[in-house]
Amino acid sequence: MFVKHCMNSQFTLLGSAKYCMLASSAVIRRQQFLIRTLGGYTDQTHLKRMQQTKAMSGTAFEADSENILRAITPNLDPSKHKGQAGKIAVIGGCREYTGAPYFAAISALKIGADLSHVFCTKDAAAVIKSYSPELIVHPILEESYSIRDEDKPSISSKVLAEVNKWMERFDCLVVGPGLGRDPFLLDCVREIMKHARRSNVPIVIDGDGLFLVTDSLDLVSGYPLAVLTPNVNEYKRLVEKVLNCKVDDHDAHEQLLSLAKGIGSITILRKGKSDLISDGETVKSVSIYGSPRRCGGQGDILSGSVAVFLSWARQRLSAAEGDLPISKINPTVLGCIAGSALMRKAASLAFQNKKRSTLTSDIIECLGKSLEDICPAI
Numbered sequence: 021m022f023v024k025h026c027m028n029s030q031f032t033l034l035g036s037a038k039y040c041m042l043a044s045s046a047v048i049r050r051q052q053f054l055i056r057t058l059g060g061y062t063d064q065t066h067l068k069r070m071q072q073t074k075a076m077s078g079t080a081f082e083a084d085s086e087n088i089l090r091a092i093t094p095n096l097d098p099s100k101h102k103g104q105a106g107k108i109a110v111i112g113g114c115r116e117y118t119g120a121p122y123f124a125a126i127s128a129l130k131i132g133a134d135l136s137h138v139f140c141t142k143d144a145a146a147v148i149k150s151y152s153p154e155l156i157v158h159p160i161l162e163e164s165y166s167i168r169d170e171d172k173p174s175i176s177s178k179v180l181a182e183v184n185k186w187m188e189r190f191d192c193l194v195v196g197p198g199l200g201r202d203p204f205l206l207d208c209v210r211e212i213m214k215h216a217r218r219s220n221v222p223i224v225i226d227g228d229g230l231f232l233v234t235d236s237l238d239l240v241s242g243y244p245l246a247v248l249t250p251n252v253n254e255y256k257r258l259v260e261k262v263l264n265c266k267v268d269d270h271d272a273h274e275q276l277l278s279l280a281k282g283i284g285s286i287t288i289l290r291k292g293k294s295d296l297i298s299d300g301e302t303v304k305s306v307s308i309y310g311s312p313r314r315c316g317g318q319g320d321i322l323s324g325s326v327a328v329f330l331s332w333a334r335q336r337l338s339a340a341e342g343d344l345p346i347s348k349i350n351p352t353v354l355g356c357i358a359g360s361a362l363m364r365k366a367a368s369l370a371f372q373n374k375k376r377s378t379l380t381s382d383i384i385e386c387l388g389k390s391l392e393d394i395c396p397a398i
C-alpha cells in the first residue's frame with residue numbers, strides 16, 4: 021500500500037507544473053529514494069518468499085542432526101570387543117587416485133569405527149599403505165592395462181573370491197572413491213556389489229561407483245540398503261538417466277524424491293550448498309554452515325562417515341525395539357544426516373583454523389573434536 025501511495029505521489033508530482041521547481045528539493049529526493057528502496061525490497065522479498073515456499077513444498081525439513089548424532093553414536097563401553105563399533109570396507113583406489121580411498125577409510129576410523137579395509141589395485145596399495153598403518157589394504161583389483169585378455173576370466177574369479185571371503189564381516193561397503201573407470205575393473209566391482217547385496221551388506225556408492233551404477237541401475241534398484249552420494253556432476257548424470265530431464269533447482273526436493281523413488285527403495289544424499297537426503301518417502305536437508313573451501317576429497321570424507329553412521333544407526337535401531345524417537349526413520353537416512361552434519365561441522369572448524377589453505381586432511385583432523393562437541397566420549 022505504502023509503495024503504491026508513493027508511486028501515485030510521484031506520478032502526481034511528475035505531472036505537476038511545479039515538478040521542475042521541486043525536482044531538486046530534498047522532499048522529492050527522499051520520495052524517490054523511498055520508492056526505489058521499498059519497491060526493490062518488495063520485489064526481492066516476494067521472489068525470495070516464492071522460492072522458499074517452493075523449496076518447502078513436499079515433505080522437506082531441516083533434519084535435527086545433532087540429536088540424531090547423539091542418538092546413534094554408541095557409548096564407549098569397556099565390555100565391547102574389537103569390531104563392535106564397526107568394520108568398514110572401501111572399494112576404490114587405482115593408478116590415478118590414491119587419496120580418495122584413503123580419505124574415506126581413515127575418516128571411518130577417526131569417527132570411531134574399529135576396522136577399516138581398502139580393496140584397491142596393486143599399484144595403489146603400496147601408496148595407500150604408506151599413508152597410514154591403521155588401514156588394512158588388499159591389493160587385489162586389476163586394471164585392463166596390466167593384464168592379458170585371456171587371463172581376465174581367471175583374474176576376475178580370483179578378485180571375487182578374495183573380496184567374498186571378507187564380505188560377511190563388513191558392516192558397510194563404500195564403493196567408488198578413486199575407483200577409476202577401467203571397464204574390466206568396473207566389471208569386477210559389479211560382481212562384488214551383487215555379492216554384497218545378496219549378503220545384505222549396506223553399500224554407500226560414491227565417485228566412480230556412481231558412474232558404474234548410473235550405467236547399471238539394476239545393481240541398486242530395489243535395494244533398501246543402498247545409498248548414493250552424488251556431487252553436482254554425478255547428480256546431473258543420474259537425473260538425466262533416470263528422469264530423462266534436466267536438474268531443476270527450483271523443485272529440488274520434489275525432483276530428489278522422484279529420483280529416489282524412480283530408482284526404487286534406495287537413499288540418495290545430494291551434496292551441495294545444503295545437502296538433501298531422500299529415500300523416496302521423505303526429504304530432509306542438512307544446512308549446517310560448512311566451509312567455503314571446495315578442495316577435492318570432502319565427498320570422500322562424507323562417504324566414509326555415512327558408512328559408519330549408517331552401521332551405527334542399524335545397530336542402535338535393532339537393539340532398541342522401537343522405543344526410540346528415531347525409530348521411525350530409515351537407518352540409511354539417519355546415516356546420511358549424521359555423516360553430512362559431522363562433515364560440515366568439521367569443515368567449518370578446519371576453516372576457522374586454516375582459512376584459504378584448508379585441505380581435506382585438515383578437515384579429517386577436525387572430525388574427532390566435532391563429534392566430541394556433540395557426543396562427549398566420557
Ligand SMILES: NC(=O)C1=CN([C@@H]2O[C@H](COP(=O)(O)OP(=O)(O)OC[C@H]3O[C@@H](n4cnc5c(N)ncnc54)[C@H](O)[C@@H]3O)[C@@H](O)[C@H]2O)[C@@H](O)CC1
Pocket residue numbers: 116117118119120121196197198199200201226227228251253254316317319320
Ligand atoms: N585425491 C584424490 O585421489 C581424489 C580423487 N577423487 C576421485 O576422482 C574421481 C572423479 O571424481 P570427480 O569428483 O572429479 O568426478 P566428476 O564426475 O566431477 O568428474 C570430473 C570430470 O572428469 C571427468 N572424468 C572423470 N574420470 C574420468 C575418466 N576416467 N575418463 C574420462 N573422464 C573422466 C568427468 O566426466 C568430469 O568431466 C572419483 O573416483 C573420485 O572419488 C575425488 O574424490 C577428489 C580427491
Ligand SMILES: Nc1ncnc2c1ncn2[C@@H]1O[C@H](COP(=O)(O)OP(=O)(O)OP(=O)(O)O)[C@@H](O)[C@H]1O
Pocket residue numbers: 227250251252291292293294295310311312314315316317318319320321322360363364
Ligand atoms: N556450496 C557448498 N557449501 C557448503 N558445503 C558444501 C557445498 N558444496 C558441497 N559442500 C559439502 O562438501 C561435502 C563434499 O561435497 P562435494 O560436492 O565437494 O563432493 P565431491 O565433489 O564428491 O567431493 P570429492 O572431491 O571428495 O569427490 C559435502 O558434505 C557437502 O555438504
Ligand SMILES: [Mg+2]
Pocket residue numbers: 226227251319320
Ligand atoms: Mg566425489
